[in-house]
Every structure is written in structure tokens, then in C-alpha cells.
Amino acid sequence: MSKTLITGGAGYIGSHTAKTLAVRGRDVVILDNLSYGHRDFLKWGEFEEGDLADTAFLKDVFSRHDIEEVVHFAAFIAVGESVAEPRMYYENNVRNTLNLLGAMQDADVERIVFSSTAAVYGEPQTATLAEDHPLAPLSPYAWSKRMVEQVIRDYGEAYGLKSAILRYFNAAGADPAAEVGERHQPETHLIPLILHTALGIRESIKIFGTDYDTPDGTCLRDYIHVTDLSVAHALALEHLANGGESDIFNLGNGNGFSVREVIDMAREVTGGNIPVETTERRAGDSPALVSSSEKARNILGWQPQHADVRDIIETAWKWHQKDCR
Ligand code: UFG
Numbered sequence: 001m002s003k004t005l006i007t008g009g010a011g012y013i014g015s016h017t018a019k020t021l022a023v024r025g026r027d028v029v030i031l032d033n034l035s036y037g038h039r040d041f042l043k044w045g046e047f048e049e050g051d052l053a054d055t056a057f058l059k060d061v062f063s064r065h066d067i068e069e070v071v072h073f074a075a076f077i078a079v080g081e082s083v084a085e086p087r088m089y090y091e092n093n094v095r096n097t098l099n100l101l102g103a104m105q106d107a108d109v110e111r112i113v114f115s116s117t118a119a120v121y122g123e124p125q126t127a128t129l130a131e132d133h134p135l136a137p138l139s140p141y142a143w144s145k146r147m148v149e150q151v152i153r154d155y156g157e158a159y160g161l162k163s164a165i166l167r168y169f170n171a172a173g174a175d176p177a178a179e180v181g182e183r184h185q186p187e188t189h190l191i192p193l194i195l196h197t198a199l200g201i202r203e204s205i206k207i208f209g210t211d212y213d214t215p216d217g218t219c220l221r222d223y224i225h226v227t228d229l230s231v232a233h234a235l236a237l238e239h240l241a242n243g244g245e246s247d248i249f250n251l252g253n254g255n256g257f258s259v260r261e262v263i264d265m266a267r268e269v270t271g272g273n274i275p276v277e278t279t280e281r282r283a284g285d286s287p288a289l290v291s292s293s294e295k296a297r298n299i300l301g302w303q304p305q306h307a308d309v310r311d312i313i314e315t316a317w318k319w320h321q322k323d324c325r
Contacts, residue, residue: 008073010037052096062107082141093144164236169252174319181319198272209281220256225306252291
């Protein structure tokens with residue numbers, strides 16, 4: 001059977017997607033350099049350890065496996081770091097993606113699902129963001145994703161590359177069976193940091209800004225369960241395999257939760273005392289990022305199963321209790 005290549009498949013969203021595809025009967029090959037990925041997240045499929053910068057390695061991987069489609073996650077993701085080190089971001093996220101696309105073309109692999117981000121929209125001009133909202137990336141990280149989106153679209157026009165570009169809102173939660181979950185080094189994301197505080201690994205959670213123009217003054221985000229995200233990748237692959245049009249899809253639940261609401265829910269779920277410290281705004285944060293994901297629902301038939309933020313935090317809590325033991 002022909003296989004699905006997952007770059008960055010040892011990372012957070014990549015490993016959940018590897019599980020989802022394997023459960024749905026796909027043969028997967030994971031390509032990861034383990035710079036941020038985790039060897040213990042490699043539970044499904046075959047593993048190719050190497051770097052997208054290495055074109056000979058890529059050629060070899062495509063020659064040894066019968067790959068018919070690619071899901072491309074491998075990228076650096078820290079917004080703040082990208083501002084300080086844009087070269088790292090453009091080389092890894094853009095140049096190395098060109099290597100991947102070149103190797104795909106040389107091997108006649110015509111379908112790709114690309115991991116993009118709501119960060120390509122920049123400052124929201126409407127309460128919810130649909131795919132046709134203007135694009136205004138605010139960081140080299142967001143620009144790197146935006147640039148790759150364009151390259152993929154251009155390759156589609158010129159070479160027939162079929163693509164689904166998926167713009168995630170805030171990926172959160174963990175595999176309900178806790179086989180994999182969220183583990184970043186260093187951790188910067190809100191929910192893991194709150195749960196580390198509940199576990200006593202950190203003393204407090206800092207709230208970055210309490211003077212936003214939002215109901216309680218803290219930022220609103222659209223948290224989307226990582227398993228629901230992973231299913232959207234499977235559906236996007238099926239859409240392309242069935243001859244569906246190349247397209248761009250937002251992935252979120254369409255509900256904004258404030259930082260304080262997330263902390264309160266985590267207190268309920270964990271029963272723990274979660275001390276809070278309020279601090280200045282973090283540079284580059286939007287007051288609110290909430291999706292309209294109607295297109296993914298209508299075209300891909302995507303239906304999030306863990307849309308409740310309690311469910312998101314409960315699955316993350318189960319994972320963190322296991323992972324941080
Ligand atoms: N926050 C805090 N304290 C913390 C960490 C975060 O108050 O210690 C706040 C942030 O200010 C933000 C919210 O919690 O309002 C969520 O922050 P995260 O860092 O968890 O997530 P972001 O919304 O900043 O980032 C996510 C993805 C990025 C992506 C971005 C925009 O992780 O990759 O959404 O799409 F670029």
C-alpha cells in the first residue's frame with residue numbers, strides 16, 4: 001500500500017496525526033530530525049531520522065518508500081524567537097520546505113497538507129476570522145508560513161500540486177488515551193504552563209495583560225483539541241485523494257475563551273490551587289483570535305468532537321500528570 005509521509009511526526013500535532021492516520025488504516029512514514037520532536041512519540045508507522053535541509057536524505061527517503069501524499073508539520077514555531085532570529089525561521093521553515101516540495105516533485109508526489117497558522121491574519125478586523133480575511137503576518141514565524149502558503153499555491157498553478165493549507169487556531173489538549181500529548185522545550189503555551197503550575201512544577205502562571213478590550217481584560221483565544229485537528233488532516237488528505245480542489249481551511253471551534261476563563265476551568269478540572277501573577281502584555285499578542293471554520297465543516301465534513309474547553313483541559317491534565325511524573 002502506498003504511504004503517507006509526515007514531516008515533524010514526532011512533534012505535538014504531528015504525533016497525534018500519525019496516530020489518527022494509523023487508526024484509520026494508513027501506512028505512515030515519519031520524518032523528523034528530533035530537534036524538537038520526541039523519540040517516545042514515535043508509536044505509529046516507520047521512522048526516518050533526518051533533516052529537510054539534507055536534500056540527498058530526502059531523495060533517498062522518497063526512493064525507498066512508495067509515498068503518495070505528504071503532511072508537512074516540521075517547522076520552528078516560537079513567535080518571539082522568530083523576531084530575534086529570522087534567519088533560523090526563513091531557512092528552516094521556508095528553504096527546507098522548498099527542499100521538500102522539490103523532492104516531492106522529483107518523485108511525482110502530488111498531494112500535500114500543510115500546517116499553517118491563524119497568525120497569518122495578524123490583527124483581526126472582524127470578530128471571527130474566515131479564510132478570506134486579509135493577511136498581515138506580524139512576525140517572521142507568521143511570514144514564513146504565509147510565504148510557504150504562496151509557494152504551494154504557485155506550484156499548484158504551475159505544476160499541478162494538490163494542496164490543503166490548514167490554518168490552526170490554538171492547538172491544545174492531548175490524546176484522550178494519553179499515548180502522546182503536548183511537550184515543548186521550553187514551554188511557552190498557556191494550558192501546559194497552567195497545568196505545570198497545578199502540578200507544582202511552577203510557582204504561578206503569569207497573565208500577560210489584563211487591560212485588553214475584552215470582557216475580562218485578558219486575551220481571547222479559540223482552543224481546538226489536537227485530536228480534532230488531527231482528524232481534519234485525515235479528512236483533508238481524503239479530500240485531495242478523492243479529487244477535491246486545493247483549498248485553505250481554518251481550524252478552530254469558533255468560541256473565544258479568555259486567559260482567566262481557561263485558568264478558572266483548569267482550577268475546576270485539577271482541583272488545584274493555581275496562583276496567578278498579572279504582568280504586562282506580551283509583545284505581538286492579538287486581543288482576540290477566533291475562527292470561523294464553516295468551510296472545513298462544509299467541504300471536509302469536519303466535526304470537532306472535543307469542542308468543550310473542559311474536555312480539552314481534562315485530556316491535557318491526564319497527559320501532564322503522566323508525563324511530568
Ligand atoms: N498567555 C499568558 N501567560 C502565559 C502564556 C500565554 O497569559 O504564560 C496568554 C497569551 O498572552 C495568549 C494566550 O495566553 O493570550 C495563549 O497564548 P499561547 O502562547 O498559548 O498561544 P498563542 O495564541 O500566543 O500562540 C498560538 C500558537 C502559535 C501561533 C499563534 C497565532 O502557539 O504558534 O497561536 O496563531 F502563531
